[in-house]
Amino acid sequence: MSEQPFLYVVVCAAGVAAGVGELIGAARERGWAAGVIATPAAMNGFFDTAAATALTGRPVRSAWRTPADPRPFPPPDAVVVAPATFNTINKWAAGIADTLALGTLCEAAGLGVPIAALPCVTGALASHPAYGSSLRRLREMGVRFGEPYSGEPGPDGGRTDFGWQRALDLVEPG
Ligand SMILES: Cc1cc2nc3c(=O)[nH]c(=O)nc-3n(C[C@H](O)[C@H](O)[C@H](O)COP(=O)(O)O)c2cc1C
Numbered sequence: 001m002s003e004q005p006f007l008y009v010v011v012c013a014a015g016v017a018a019g020v021g022e023l024i025g026a027a028r029e030r031g032w033a034a035g036v037i038a039t040p041a042a043m044n045g046f047f048d049t050a051a052a053t054a055l056t057g058r059p060v061r062s063a064w065r066t067p068a069d070p071r072p073f074p075p076p077d078a079v080v081v082a083p084a085t086f087n088t089i090n091k092w093a094a095g096i097a098d099t100l101a102l103g104t105l106c107e108a109a110g111l112g113v114p115i116a117a118l119p120c121v122t123g124a125l126a127s128h129p130a131y132g133s134s135l136r137r138l139r140e141m142g143v144r145f146g147e148p149y150s151g152e153p154g155p156d157g158g159r160t161d162f163g164w165q166r167a168l169d170l171v172e173p174g
Contacts, residue, residue, distance in 0.1 A: 006034070010084075010088075079171075116167045117138070118162070121149075
């Protein structure tokens with residue numbers, strides 16, 4: 001591991017992604033350097049990419065590099081995907097690598113680094129049979145999951161806390 005461990009933060013297109021700065025800030029406070037890799041859909045206004053660039057000191061990545069370009073980030077010491085959408089979880093479990101974010105996730109297990117996912121999936125989508133199979137398959141690959149989060153209002157009508165820092169707890173040595 002390098003002097004300062006490097007964390008890949010994969011961001012998907014869920015409404016809660018607007019708060020990802022909380023995760024990046026907490027990671028920096030806990031001693032991680034970080035790089036953000038967003039799905040193409042997440043680049044479409046789901047979070048403040050300029051703020052993420054300022055917080056990490058590196059451009060947010062979403063597109064594949066050209067063969068002539070160097071790798072933009074150092075190799076990861078850990079990978080977190082937060083928020084993780086229904087779409088990305090199912091494609092990841094199926095081994096689809098048609099975006100930089102999915103390619104990064106598909107490769108991560110083979111690198112032997114800790115991987116954590118914080119799903120943000122509504123109850124209606126989570127009831128689709130593909131979703132349960134995908135979670136099982138990813139768990140078998142060693143992916144550590146945060147508590148289920150639906151993005152729906154809590155019992156008092158308000159939003160419940162997404163718990164961004166849980167992603168760090170899951171990848172840091174206990
Ligand atoms: C405002 C908005 C909020 C969304 N929130 C979620 C969400 O919380 N969870 C989810 O799985 N999909 C959500 N979606 C749908 C995803 O954006 C959509 O499935 C997209 O294809 C996901 O792409 P990605 O997995 O590549 O990021 C939302 C869409 C919109 C427009």
